[in-house]
Amino acid sequence: MHNYLLSVFLMMGSLYVVIAHGNLVKKVIGLGMFSTAVFIFYIAMGKIAGGSAPIVEEGVTVYSNPVPHVLMLTAIVVGVASTAVGLSLAIRIKAAYGTVEEDEITAQDNRAEEQMEADS
């Protein structure tokens, strides 16, 4: 049970990072932590009391459930791939706006909009 509670706590901690911080790179870190917390939840689900790692071995009769392991294994790789996409988006935003802070990006957008309205 404490594993489940732990994963909820970690999820909420990283959710806070995602919504409360304005820095885009920090948000990506938060998302990465969030997904890892979800992995902990799945792997904890797969554990069977008294079980062993799911590799066939003589003398072992109880194995933990290998299905969540397979799902999370691929999810980790996909997670890092999407992290890479997020980070490269952040780099492009930095190149275009000169900042990765959400407030400053919005302020620049608003200013540009007002400029366009004034011009027309």
Next chain:
Amino acid sequence: MLALLVVTVIAAVRSEDLFAAAVLFGIYSFLTAVLFMDLDAVDVAFTEASVGAGVSTVLLLSTLRLTGRFQRKSRRSPVLPLLVVAMTGAALVYGMLDVPRFGDPLAPAHTHVAPRYVQEGMNETGVPNMVTGILASYRGYDTLGETIVVFTAALAVMMLLGTRVRGGSSRGREAIGDLLVLRVVGKVLISFILLFALYVQFHGDYGAGGGFQAGVIFATGFIVYDLVFGEADGRRVMPHVQAERLIALGILFYIGVGVVGMLLGSNFLDYSPLAHDPVHGQHLGILLVEFGIGVAVFGAVMSIFNAFSGLRLPTDNGQADA
């Protein structure tokens, strides 16, 4: 263990220094990997340690080099986010009350398809590591999709950041430094890293490991070379175009194995007809498919790293080159 994880997350939340947050994220990944070991998920622990802790941290650090190390203090009040987080957390804990007891062998998750994989996996695929068996054979379609997702992500990164050399000196990162210690240790380490990657690749059917982990570890060897000896030498060892081609080749190899099964009169990604008896065919198919995954993941990680490293922002060229 669990307390350490909690402390790491709290420290990462509070840190204004993004460099520290990125390193804490790496530590967090390692701690999770240890926790996975404890929960019997050896393959997942392996992947988390190599991918989550290794590659993510390298990518985060190369991003921070471009976007700046410190974040600005947020002027907004933290009350609303805290409230949202607390409410979501309470809802999740409430839902958790109905979750089966931890470690219960009769939980629904363990009574559907899992018993079949656990009991028949060895006889049907000839592979002792059930995770590998399920990954490459029973759920071969899923894994093919997953590999294509990685391919698409690498493609997106290359499109966003560009792959071509722009104007001579603006690209091409220098070596970390001309340190003899780094060069000697690097050279020795790389041979072991590559050997270990090959072991993980071709022993994944008996022990923990497989194509995903091996691809990443193999790429790590090249990344270490790139970092220690500079990008120019790294490019000579492993031209960027080759890495990009390898992603597509790996996936085509994977699909090719499936098509060969089809031509031999079976379903797509059914490996049984590949050898004289079905179990051997399955075993061979799993090895081949894992090889395809390894090649594709290696190419993807290398291409993503190449796109990130040595990139200069046009706006702060002067500072970056100084």
